[in-house]
Amino acid sequence: MSEPGTPRTQRLRHEAETAAARFPALLAEAQIIAASVVHGTHGRRRPGSGETFWEYRHYRREDAASAIDWRRSARGDQLFVRETEWEAANAVHLWRDGGAGMALASPGRPLKRDRAAVCLMALASLLSRGGERIAALGETGRARAGRTGLERTLHALAEGPGSTRAIEAPELPRHARVVLASDFLDPPETTAARLSALTAAGAEGALLRIVDPAEEDFPFTGRTRFRDPGLGANLLFGRAETARDAYRGLWREHGAALGDVARKAGFTLITHRTDRPAASAVLSLYQAIAGLR
Template identity: 30%
Template sequence: MLLDAQTLARLQGVKLRARAVMEGVLSGLHKSPHQGQSVEFAEHKEYAPGDELRHLDWKAYGKFDKYYVKRFEHETNLRAVMVVDASASMGYRSGALSKLDVATTLAGALCYLLVRQQDAAGLALMAGGKWKDVPPRASAGHLNVLLDTLEHTEPTGTTDLGSAADHLAEVLPRRSSVIVLSDLLDENQDALRRILALRQRKNDVSVFHLVDPAELTFPFDDPTLFIDMEGQGRIEVNPREIKESYLEEFNAFLANVKAACAEADVDYDLVRTDDKLDDVLLRYLSRRGRRR
């Protein structure tokens, strides 16, 4: 199955899209197992399709006539929270999927993968300074709560990453995994730094930076009315006159975000809304393996 944006857009709802991406990831992992797991043994779990065969415990098989996979200390204690930016700008789309569609699909696929390996997954949805929290749990029933919450998320309000950072610092225990899915379009110059400061609190922080292809290429030619999705601003301009300066400023913004994440030791991935999302997550998991 080709998981391009057009294919995913034909699947109605987050649950179907996230499951399709999750299955694509498991297929990719089966073809190319990741290296770099911890060697600190903690316990066993019964084998499930997609688990790495190199971790099968043959002694356990001989004793119980069932396949068991060794689990490791870092795997048994993981508590991950998907921080999904649901502000109005995330509703922008120039193609099949909006930035919010991609964010909720990636978050849902990660929740599938986490709960499947008996790790705890939770959500923090942010829009205009308002919050909706789903605390991390590892049960199969909890997965339905996570996916239903993502399914009913609509873009609204303004981006407020600073408020997000303060909220997370207050509610998260240390050494949590924090996965931020946002376009990072926040007028507050200090907002990103406050998000990245969660790393200093011993949390493992990752950023999926969502961008629309039109934001990267500015493909407009005729006089166009541009409307601020998070405010009252609107301006009509000749795009050809501002394209060069726009691209220069936007590329500088991307470079600054990437550099700030690198300096803070935060995993960063620029994700286009037309990317294949199973490939996005396979890249992410590969980087996670190398970091371990």
């Protein structure tokens, strides 16, 4: 165990303080964006209390004991919860990729991870104002409405790990809506498999593809060393500009393949560069999600 003042303790404390300091800044930016977008949107609160039975699902640890249907559960060895139609259809689950590659940023631009968080936090605020139930997929449990649901989701989007396990083995109610924010630089087949896991659970939604300008433009010249943030591998170019045309061709191919994957899964793909206003991406996401119900 580390003692107070040891290098490990100091490092962990610094990391915790840095993470905590980021949240107010990200939240403030998200609130400004949400305020600028909300004038062009309309509330989507639905009438009714959600009493129409939809289906049974297995009890999860985050469920209240009062939600258990004891009559159905008594038929076997497992606990079941009654899910109503309005509650199932009125849930939006948000996921922000926490992979190493999302920590990339060109000079003067935000980290891809932070821009993804800000866009989803602004979207969460808009959805909450419209009466939606929201959650951070894989981190906050079932979707919740009101201030509690919003605050839990905002913190998770800003500071949570963003593990891919949340989308590879999703725990979702049927017919939930999902928004995934990532750079989606994995092979298209990987993204297709993850979307397949979501659609198998009855989910539909949107992908927010976050792009740093340097990734698309490839502005590098001269002797340049590139490092894979996930694998730590290095690639050295004597004259980086000689690879520009080939790189841009591969970049376009990857984007087209990603678009095909999204369409086949019934998801909307929205691409956003970090050198452009985030409000346009948030509005596009909101409209895409609103169009699903």
